[in-house]
Each structure stands twice: as C-alpha cells, then as structure tokens.
Amino acid sequence: MPTRWLKLTVSYDGxxxxxxxxxxxxxxxxxxxxxxxxxxxxxxxxxxxxxxTDAGVHALGQAVGLQxxxxxxxxDLLRGLNALLPNDIAVSAVEDAREGFHATxxxxxKRYRYRIHxxxxxxxxERHYAWHFPQxxxxxxxxxxxxxxxxxxxxxxxxxxxxxxxDSIRTIHELTVERPHVIASLRDANSPVAENLAYGxxxxxxxxxxxxxxxxxxxxxxxxxxxxxGVGKRPVEWPAEVLAARDRRRAGQTAPPHGLFLVxxxx
Amino acid sequence: MPTRWLKLTVSYDGxxxxxxxxxxxxxxxxxxxxxxxxxxxxxxxxxxxxxxTDAGVHALGQAVGLQxxxxxxxxDLLRGLNALLPNDIAVSAVEDAREGFHATxxxxxKRYRYRIHxxxxxxxxERHYAWHFPQxxxxxxxxxxxxxxxxxxxxxxxxxxxxxxxDSIRTIHELTVERPHVIASLRDANSPVAENLAYGxxxxxxxxxxxxxxxxxxxxxxxxxxxxxGVGKRPVEWPAEVLAARDRRRAGQTAPPHGLFLVxxxx
Numbered sequence: 137m138p139t140r141w142l143k144l145t146v147s148y149d150g151x152x153x154x155x156x157x158x159x160x161x162x163x164x165x166x167x168x169x170x171x172x173x174x175x176x177x178x179x180x181x182x183x184x185x186x187x188x189t190d191a192g193v194h195a196l197g198q199a200v201g202l203q204x205x206x207x208x209x210x211x212d213l214l215r216g217l218n219a220l221l222p223n224d225i226a227v228s229a230v231e232d233a234r235e236g237f238h239a240t241x242x243x244x245x246k247r248y249r250y251r252i253h254x255x256x257x258x259x260x261x262e263r264h265y266a267w268h269f270p271q272x273x274x275x276x277x278x279x280x281x282x283x284x285x286x287x288x289x290x291x292x293x294x295x296x297x298x299x300x301x302x303d304s305i306r307t308i309h310e311l312t313v314e315r316p317h318v319i320a321s322l323r324d325a326n327s328p329v330a331e332n333l334a335y336g337x338x339x340x341x342x343x344x345x346x347x348x349x350x351x352x353x354x355x356x357x358x359x360x361x362x363x364x365x366g367v368g369k370r371p372v373e374w375p376a377e378v379l380a381a382r383d384r385r386r387a388g389q390t391a392p393p394h395g396l397f398l399v400x401x402x403x
Numbered sequence: 404m405p406t407r408w409l410k411l412t413v414s415y416d417g418x419x420x421x422x423x424x425x426x427x428x429x430x431x432x433x434x435x436x437x438x439x440x441x442x443x444x445x446x447x448x449x450x451x452x453x454x455x456t457d458a459g460v461h462a463l464g465q466a467v468g469l470q471x472x473x474x475x476x477x478x479d480l481l482r483g484l485n486a487l488l489p490n491d492i493a494v495s496a497v498e499d500a501r502e503g504f505h506a507t508x509x510x511x512x513k514r515y516r517y518r519i520h521x522x523x524x525x526x527x528x529e530r531h532y533a534w535h536f537p538q539x540x541x542x543x544x545x546x547x548x549x550x551x552x553x554x555x556x557x558x559x560x561x562x563x564x565x566x567x568x569x570d571s572i573r574t575i576h577e578l579t580v581e582r583p584h585v586i587a588s589l590r591d592a593n594s595p596v597a598e599n600l601a602y603g604x605x606x607x608x609x610x611x612x613x614x615x616x617x618x619x620x621x622x623x624x625x626x627x628x629x630x631x632x633g634v635g636k637r638p639v640e641w642p643a644e645v646l647a648a649r650d651r652r653r654a655g656q657t658a659p660p661h662g663l664f665l666v667x668x669x670x
Contacts, residue, residue, distance in 0.1 A: 149527045194528075214524075224527050257481075260416045260491050261461075261532070 137205045141237040142213075143403075144183075144200040145229040151264045151394065152224055155191045156198070165189075168225060169200065169217075176216045177206040184239040186401040187246060187350075192393035194265065196249075197228070199401035201239035245309070245402035247346040248355045251395045252363075255339035266340065267359075267395035273366035275341050279313040281365040282343075284376030285358060286311050292382045294358055295351035296390065304382075306354070308347040313362065315341055344399075353390050361388035404472045408504040409480075410670075411450075411467040412496040418531045418661065419491055422458045423465070432456075435492060436467065436484075443483045444473040451506040453668040454513060454617075459660035461532065463516075464495070466668035468506035512576070512669035514613040515622045518662045519630075522606035533607065534626075534662035540633035542608050546580040548632040549610075551643030552625060553578050559649045561625055562618035563657065571649075573621070575614040580629065582608055611666075620657050628655035 146169065154162035158170070166183060174180050186199040208216065210230040217227045253259050253266035254273045262268070285291075285308055292304040343362070345355050361378055364370040378386045413436065421429040425437070433450060441447050453466040475483065477497040484494045520526050520533035521540045529535070552558075552575055559571040610629070612622050628645055631637040645653045 147527050218524060223525065223530055226524055226527050228524055257485055257493055257495055258490065260414050260493050263490055265528070 137207050139203055139205055141201065141203050141233040141235055142210070143229075143231045143233040143237060143239065144202070144217075144227050145231075146198045146200050147196050147226050147228060148194065148198070149224040149264070150189060150192050150194045152222075153191065155193070156185055156187070156189045156195075165195075165198075165225060168222065172217060172220045173202070175220055176213070177204070177208060179204060179206055186239045186243045187398050189396075189398055190353075190393050193396045193398070194394075195398040197400045198398050199239045199243065199403070201233060201237045201242075239401075242403050243349070243401050245346060245348055246350060246398065247344065247400040247402075248350070249397045249399050250343040250345070250355060250359045250391065251397070252341040252343075252359075253339055254341050259339075262340075264394050267392050269363065271367050273341060273363065274368070275313050275315045275366065277368075277372060278341075278343075278362040278366040281362055281372045281375045282311040282313055282358070284373065285379055289379055290382055291351055291354055291379070293378050293384055293387050294354045294361070295384060296353035296357070297384060304351055306347055306349050306351060308345060310344065310346045311358075312344045313341065313366075314344075356391040356393065356396060357384075357387050357389075359391040359395070363391070364388045404474050406470055406472055408468065408470050408500040408502055409477070410496075410498045410500040410504060410506065411469070411484075411494050412498075413465045413467050414463050414493050414495060415461060415465070416491040416531070417456060417459050417461045419489075420458065422460070423452055423454070423456045423462075432462075432465075432492060435489065439484060439487045440469070442487055443480070444471070444475060446471060446473055453506045453510045454665050456663075456665055457620075457660050460663045460665070461661075462665040464667045465665050466506045466510065466670070468500060468504045468509075506668070509670050510616070510668050512613060512615055513617060513665065514611065514667040514669075515617070516664045516666050517610040517612070517622060517626045517658065518664070519608040519610075519626075520606055521608050526606075529607075531661050534659050536630065538634050540608060540630065541635070542580050542582045542633065544635075544639060545608075545610075545629040545633040548629055548639045548642045549578040549580055549625070551640065552646055556646055557649055558618055558621055558646070560645050560651055560654050561621045561628070562651060563620035563624070564651060571618055573614055573616050573618065575612060577611065577613040578625075579611045580608065580633075581611075623658040623660065623663060624651075624654050624656075626658040626662070630658070631655045 148165050153165050156165045158164050158167040181202055184201040214227055214230045251266040253262040253268045256270050258268045288307040290304050291306050295304055343359055361375050365372055415432050420432050423432045425431050425433040448469055451468040481494055481497045518533040520529040520535045523537050525535045555574040557571050558573050562571055610626055628642050632639055
C-alpha cells in the first residue's frame with residue numbers, strides 16, 4: 137500500500153494516564169494509542185499530537201497525526217480503533233491529511249476549556265472533571281480581568297519554568313469566563329432539566345481560551361490568576377499587570393490539571 | 404442527648420456500589436453511610452432511604468432518614484460526614500425532621516432523570532452516566548408518546564416481576580423527553596461553551612419523570628419502551644397500549660441502570 141497521512145480526532149478521560157506523551161512503565165494516551173494501532177494494523181509507528189497534555193488533563197478534540205501503509209479504510213480504522221481502545225479513549229474522526237502532516241507543527245490554533253465547580257460541598261460527579269473551589273467566585277469579574285490578556289503578548293509570567301519553548305510570545309484570540317445556564321428547550325425553559333443537564337449541578341464556571349499556541353501550564357496559570365480576582369483578593373486590573381511584569385513569580389497558582397480539557401485544534 | 408430525627412440529602416455515583424440497600428460482603432451506599440456515621444458519632448444505627456436504587460444507579464438527591472442521639476450539630480454532621488465519606492458519596496444537606504420521620508414511607512413524590520447519549524461513537528465522559536444509544540432517536544416523538552403514560556394508572560406492564568409491592572397503581576405527574584440545549588449566557592448565546600457545558604457533548608437526551616411513587620424498574624422500562632418509539636420501530640400510540648395491557652411482556656427492554664439518577668424526593 138502507498139503511504140498515507142492521516143489526522144485522528146481523539147477524546148480521552150485523562151485520569152488514568154500519566155499524560156499524553158509516551159513514557160516507559162507508565163500508562164500514557166500516546167502509548168495506548170500506538171499499541172492499539174499496532175494490534176489493529178500490525179504496523180509499528182509513532183504518532184504526533186497537537187498538544188502534549190499533562191497527567192490528569194482531558195481531551196475532547198486532541199488532533200493526532202500519523203503516516204501509515206495500512207490497507208484499512210478510514211472508516212475501518214475508526215471502528216477498529218474504538219473497538220480495541222480502552223473505554224476512556226475514543227476516536228471521533230479519521231481523516232486524510234496532506235502529505236507530510238505533523239499534528240504539532242501544523243496546528244495554527246487551539247482551544248482549551250477549564251471547568252471550576254464552585255460550591256461549598258464537592259460534587260461526586262465533577263470530582264475528576266472540575267476544580268472544586270468552595271469560596272464564591274464572581275465570573276463576570278474574572279471575565280473582565282481576562283480581557284487584559286487577550287491579544288499578542290509575551291506570556292512568560294504564565295509559563296512554568298523548565299519549558300524548552302524558544303520564545304514566549306503568543307496570541308490569545310478569545311478568553312471568556314461564564315456560568316453557563318442550561319435550558320432544556322423552548323418548549324419549557326423552566327423545566328427541571330434546566331438545572332444542569334449534566335447532573336443537576338448549576339455551580340459550574342467555564343473558562344474558554346482560544347489562541348495560536350500555549351506555553352507550558354499557561355491556561356492553568358491564567359485560571360489560577362483569574363481566580364484571585366474572582367474571589368476578590370486582587371483587582372480586575374491585576375492580571376494585566378502580571379502579564380506586563382514577565383515574571384512567573386507574580387502570577388497566581390497553577391490550577392489543578394483535572395479541570396482542563398483540550399477542546400479543539402485548528403489547522 | 405435527647406433523640407432527634409434527621410433528614411439527609413445524599414448524592415452518589417453508583418458505579419462502585421451494589422446499589423443502595425445493605426448486603427453482606429458487597430459495597431453498598433447504605434452500608435458505607437452507616438459505617439461512616441458510626442466512625443463519626445460512635446453510634447450504630449440503621450438509616451432509611453426514599454428509594455432503594457439498584458446497582459449502578461446514581462443519586463443527586465436521595466433522601467435518608469435516621470434517629471440519633473448524637474451531640475453533633477447538623478452543620479458538624481454535614482462537614483464530618485463529607486470529610487469521612489469516600490468521594491463518590493456526598494451529603495448536601497442535614498436537616499431536622501419531624502418525630503418519627505421515615506424516608507421511605509413519608510415520601511409523597513419522587514423525580515428521576517434518565518440520560519441517553521445518542522451518538523454514533525461512545526463518549527469517554529458519559530460512559531458511566533448515560534446509556535449509549537447509537538441509532539438516531541427522535542426526542543419529540545418520545546415526548547409525545549410519553550404523554551400517554553401521565554396520570555393515575557395501573558403500571559404493571561412496566562414493573563419487573565419479583566417485586567413485593569402490594570399494588571401497581573401509581574400516578575405520573577410529569578414526563579418530559581428533551582434534547583437540552585446549553586446556552587452560555589445572554590452575553591454570548593453562540594459561545595463555544597454552548598456546545599454542552601459538560602464536556603462538549605450535544606448528543607444527550609434527558610427523560611424526566613415525576614410521580615407519587617415508582618414500581619421496581621418502572622422508569623427504566625418506560626425509557627426502554629419509549630426508545631422503541633424514538634427509533635421509529637413503534638407508533639407514538641404504542642406505549643399507551645402497553646400500559647392498558649397490564650402485561651410486562653408487552654413493554655420494551657429495561658434500559659441499563661447507569662443512565663438513571665434519583666433527582667429529588669418530596670415530603
């Protein structure tokens with residue numbers, strides 16, 4: 137068979153994995169995907185991904201690139217991979233990609249979501265998928281503060297040390313902080329279903345950040361910084377001052393990994 | 404201390420438990436709650452619950468009754484129980500109840516939710532909290548069909564055999580089937596957050612059923628019956644015919660337990 141380049145769209149629940157990137161003696165999403173590919177196709181290969189998510193981080197739309205000589209069709213691969221993968225990893229699309237496609241280097245934009253469960257008592261259903269934050273948070277204040285980070289900037293204040301990225305200039309296209317309301321339908325906007333479709337939980341705050349690329353722990357550090365504004369400890373102008381300082385020691389804590397989702401990658 | 408009657412509101416993720424009701428040598432929610440109560444208060448007691456949920460079934464608002472002589476305040480109990488319970492069980496409220504309160508017998512109404520994830524490929528985030536149903540379902544058709552079950556009826560067609568309940572007359576006050584839309588806020592109804600707050604999943608169908616009481620497996624059998632209408636296999640009038648037949652063999656399959664949530668109990 138001739139060589140083909142493919143793009144896979146992959147979702148995973150990160151809680152059982154030591155992150156995306158393959159490591160010896162640890163379960164990783166990349167390692168599991170490559171082993172499953174080999175079981176299905178007999179082909180040993182290395183895949184690339186748009187973002188090397190950390191341990192505990194989830195993905196709704198991780199993009200994965202690979203070069204294959206398999207005779208299986210894209211639809212066969214979709215069904216075969218889902219049949220063989222553990223049920224905390226799923227492939228939602230298998231598509232042809234251009235020759236030489238590389239999921240990491242070809243990405244032109246990414247979107248992340250960070251979820252906070254803002255309630256006094258923890259939720260048994262959210263504990264692995266949101267940061268439980270018991271003090272009241274003002275989402276509108278955080279949204280306002282976040283607008284000071286939108287645009288092209290040096291984000292070194294929001295980068296965890298030890299990264300190998302050559303520069304820290306990135307562009308955030310959009311940053312929103314909202315308490316989403318769930319409405320059931322136009323038929324009955326007051327339906328009990330409205331009280332959070334998911335599990336009756338109305339205490340969620342969703343951060344959405346879209347940009348051309350992200351530094352190591354950048355989204356989690358932005359969330360940890362905005363939370364200081366949301367809780368009233370810092371003024372709305374503070375995150376922009378942290379940005380201008382270009383000093384990681386000025387920013388807030390790094391929010392925990394299990395609230396973070398890689399939502400979408402653009403090429 | 405004098406005896407007090409209390410009502411606890413409890414949520415749990417049912418996946419790790421062999422149901423609510425205490426059993427020897429199996430993890431149950433009741434057993435875990437009673438053991439935790441004893442650790443906290445040194446008091447050995449038996450609790451009552453509004454609904455004895457089956458293995459794998461979840462609760463957002465299970466009501467639990469008990470009679471205690473503890474010196475701990477309701478707020479101490481709330482915090483102490485949550486500190487000692489495993490993190491898949493949480494107490495959201497501890498309230499005084501009237502003398503002689505019994506969570507089972509005093510309940511005058513209950514509300515259940517059943518969630519279907521209606522998409523070709525399974526969701527890694529919904530797999531324990533929704534029935535994955537790959538064929539397209541028409542929620543409006545199911546809603547229409549469900550209206551034939553609302554009211555006071557003999558629901559023996561929807562009762563799994565082996566139940567010890569003396570009669571099978573129950574009243575369904577409300578039954579809705581909807582594909583809830585999630586909107587982020589008035590600020591931006593087209594926000595990407597809108598694509599399901601929970602985990603980016605817009606393929607959910609929520610059944611809500613409220614009534615004065617429910618027979619064994621009644622909600623799950625109603626869902627399994629409505630799904631035959633939703634998939635186009637049966638006409639909209641069929642569930643009402645099944646009801647009138649008073650014969651369990653006429654109804655659809657019993658939907659799997661992991662999509663079911665006990666949402667609320669009224670007293």
